[in-house]
Amino acid sequence: MGLTDTNIQNTPLYPVVNASRYLRIPLGTMQAWLRGRNYMTKNGQQFSQPLIQRPNKDFSQLSFTNLIEAHVLRVIRQDHNIRLDKVRTALDYISKEFSTPHPLAQIEFQTDGLDLFVETIEHLVNVSRAGQLAMKDVLKHLLTRIEWDEHGLATRLFPIIHSPKGEEIGKLLYIDPRISFGRPTIAGTGIPTDVIADLYNAGDEIEAIADDYSCTQAQILAAIWFETSYAAA
Structure with missing residues (x-):
């Protein structure tokens, strides 16, 4: 029996270095998204949970679903420099709303979740109206680079x-x-x-x-x- 599309999409296939190069994301940035990072606050050191959950803790490789997540996240982190912990909080909220651990890799995010995600970021940090619109425009553009199957799952990038x-x-x-x-x-x-x-x-x-x-x-x-x-x- 062959792998289903869902199995294939979540199979560890991509070494971190290849994923970072394919997506033009600095290797250090990609590793921070995968491992989380420590940061200082007035209450002391805090830890921001990883933004991307690899499919198997025993393998360092990313899945295709992880590539999609990184493709979308680059805007929020690289272009708008939103802190990891704030992005993680927004992702957790979206995941709960859509009942999925990988909302960025589902067409629901493109159709219903994009506005909700940007609004959630707005509530967490001081993002100007112009900043919100810029973030939304670039995210929309990135989402046009994704092809979805009949189940609404990302299948091609x-x-x-x-x-x-x-x-x-x-x-x-x-x-x-x-x-x-x-x-x-x-x-x-x-x-x-x-x-x-x-x-x-x-x-x-x-x-x-x-x-x-x-x-x-x-x-x-x-x-x-x-x-x-x-x-x-």
Whole structure:
């Protein structure tokens, strides 16, 4: 009997270093989200619980569901610098409201939970109206990079890629735990991006690689840019 989609989505597949590179999240930041961290208050040292719960305490790898959570959390932590303990409190509330330990990886969060999450953050910290709107706009954009199944669970992530000129590239690549052992691939082909990058780095021309794999040059370039930027991260 094969794994169900839910099993696959929650299987430890991604080393922390790979997850941080795929999502352009600093390794130290990702580790803090996974382990929690100590912080000082006027009442002394406090501990903020992890934002992301790995599927198995015996394995350090993240699941695909964890990738989705990190993809969404980057806005709150990196762009808006909301304290870990406040984000954890908001996540706990949303989890209770939706009766799930992973609300950020469910379409309910996109349709019903986004406003509730931002409002909860607002009550916990002093976020301006402009800050709320900015957070919501970026979160909405990140959620468009996720594909959901008929049960409302996240099944694919289209990583954010930028050209050398800084332009955001469309959904030419995706990460799907059911395809190529969850490695980033060219959308609709199953071809891992690292295979393309290796050929290019070995001296193959972009046009020749595209012909060999029946891809467009835009797809090949996206794979190369993705691998080049995350390897340098």
